[in-house]
Amino acid sequence: MLSIRRASDRGHVHHSWLDARHTFSFANYYDPNYMGFRSLRVINEDRIDPGAGFGKHGHRDMEIITYVLEGTLEHQDSLGNRGTIRPGEVQYMSAGTGILHSEYNASSTDPVHLLQIWIVPDRDGLEPRYEQRDLQQDRNGSSLQLIAAKDGIEGAISLHQDAKLYAGTIPQKESFSYTLQPQRHAWIQVARGELSVNDTLLNAGDGAAISEQTRLVLEAKTEAEVILFDLA
Structure with a gap:
């Protein structure tokens, strides 16, 4: 959903x-x-x-x-x-x-x-x-990088919550795929630009709550700055 x-x-x-x-x-x-x-x-x-x-x-x-x-x-x-x-x-x-x-x-x-x-x-x-x-x-070459997570895994800022926060820029016409584990939920916030999430178009300022889906495909229609939350 x-x-x-x-x-x-x-x-x-x-x-x-x-x-x-x-x-x-x-x-x-x-x-x-x-x-x-x-x-x-x-x-x-x-x-x-x-x-x-x-x-x-x-x-x-x-x-x-x-x-x-x-x-x-x-x-x-x-x-x-x-x-x-x-x-x-x-x-x-x-x-x-x-x-x-x-x-x-x-x-x-x-x-x-x-x-x-x-x-x-x-x-x-x-x-x-x-x-x-x-x-x-800290950038390691991926479009979105992990910037905060519970217990500071992978060198991220340490959060006191079972959550992961990714952020970054996806170049125009490129895509970023993310897999949600079972029983996890996602929120995607578009900071700038335009992209589709599983073929649903989002513009700057739009957000999307995602549940009961495991594979997320973010495709940039223009260069897009995005924040992705992986939540319990």
């Missing part, structure tokens, strides 16, 4: 400095039919104006992944971490018992475009943790 979440159907919030699209219910946007998928709780696509951002705020008991598509995001947190995240890099926080952080567009002239992803951990009360990776340095 493949169920599509079209980009145009997502929740939309527009402030003077922020344009945000919510795949699942988040903050003041609520849709009882879209409260998440398996352990995947949030996919927010944010565009933040130059010099603007989210002031210091708290999270707890959530695995948070930030994936920058364009621009530069500046991060600071209560663990003492401070840095910038650019395209080709990914940031991870295990909020655990509680963490405070801020996120700002580091540029005074250009917007920043990012995806923020939340995954529910397999238990509460974990010790907060922060990690940042340069995906370009």
Whole structure:
């Protein structure tokens, strides 16, 4: 079964400095039919104006992944971490018992475009943790690479959940095949471009929930940047 979440159907919030699209219910946007998928709780696509951002705020008991598509995001947190995240890099926080952080567009002239992803951990009360990776340095030649997984298998960022997160770019007219094990589920999020998933066309911003299928074929109609979640 493949169920599509079209980009145009997502929740939309527009402030003077922020344009945000919510795949699942988040903050003041609520849709009882879209409260998440398996352990995947949030996919927010944010565009933040130059010099603007989210002031210091708290999270707890959530695995948070930030994936920058364009621009530069500046991060600071209560663990003492401070840095910038650019395209080709990914940031991870295990909020655990509680963490405070801020996120700002580091540029005074250009917007920043990012995806923020939340995954529910397999238990509460974990010790907060922060990690940042340069995906370009880790690329091994495949179109999509494993960037986060339970227990950090294959050198990925270690998640506290039975989930795998793949990301990358599929060149135009090329394809990527993936096998889901029995009783596993997938969510595919198209960050940029256009591709088909098992002959179903998806455009930028579209997502697809997949269950009861084992073989996934992602074929890029244009160059496409994709995030694939393999979930229990």
